Amino acid sequence: MPIIPRYIPPDFTTAKLVNAPVAKTAPAPRQGVAPDNFHGTSNHPEYIHLGRGKWLLVSESRMDAVLLLRGETVAVIEARRLQKGDPVVVGRTEDGEEGIYVHSDGFAKTGVAGAEKFSFRTRDTRETPFSRSYDQLYRILRHDRQNGHIVWVLGPAVAFDKDSRSAMQGIIEAGYCHALLAGNALATHDLEAALFRTGLGQDIYTQALMPHGHYNHLEIINRVRSYGSIPAAVAALKLKDGIIWACEKRQVPYVLAGSIRDDGPLPEVITDVCQAQDAMRVQGKKATTVIAVATQLHSIAFGNMVPGYKVLDNGEVRPVFFYVVDMTEFSADKLANRGSVQAVAILTNAQDFMVNLWHNLDDRNA
Structure with a gap:
């Protein structure tokens, strides 16, 4: 295939x-x-x-x-x-x-010969085996690293765990991310981890609560704001790892869209809704593969901005792949119900997905 x-x-x-x-x-x-x-x-x-x-x-x-x-x-x-x-x-x-x-069936899958009209397990649930979905995703990402535009949409859960955060850093450094979309929380807690090794005050490896740790995310926001920008803070604080650090290192653009509940927010967070839409749509027009991890509202928002197909410079038409990764069927169903019927669900937690993905993409494991 x-x-x-x-x-x-x-x-x-x-x-x-x-x-x-x-x-x-x-x-x-x-x-x-x-x-x-x-x-x-x-x-x-x-x-x-x-x-x-x-x-x-x-x-x-x-x-x-x-x-x-x-x-x-x-x-x-x-x-x-x-x-x-x-x-x-x-x-x-x-x-x-x-x-x-x-034209809704330009990429229609061919049916299985002799398939029964009645069958079990026709929609993805937590019982669905996702081995084939993972294998397809590995192949697509290896292709699109050089021949496409891979956009990640991330919730803060990716930064709360040491291993998933390290995996996303590796994915960015290896060229499997051409743009990152998130909110204030993902960037804040990733920078918090870079400076304090905590996420919302918990050690990112042991999950133990640190003394006065609940101040850490407010402290990092305050320090970044005092330096005027994320790049300036990364340099001044001599941060050396993480998702945002990797984006700065590789010059990968990131769009941080604000929400009502944001602390701070960080200087780069776009607080005007229309401006945030415009910035996200720049990446939506380029996208060939989208991977949305543990962020329901951001996934639905970007899903509504992304075409289901892309016309290449040579005139060929290809699909835009959209993967939504979450622990429940609800997020994937909600995305499909909002019109993004091309979305493929992988139902698992953020840490397992990120670590599994990076283990298979890391050239050092070849």
């Missing part, structure tokens, strides 16, 4: 698509407002009929955006970005009736 599945485009010779009308547009009535009957995008490949049998593939389709069509150029933007008069594609059908075709 190839590492990257082959894309099968729609059959535009079918009568339904041959006879499809040209896609229509309507002007945005004012800034930030879409016209009536606007077409809301999905994360599947979408095509716009320009006329005379010419269908244009939307190259960056993602959920809940709108399409601007100017001549033979189409752009995907959030409705809040619209300017008055922008030509917005309109139409609520997705099967060609209004010149819009959503």
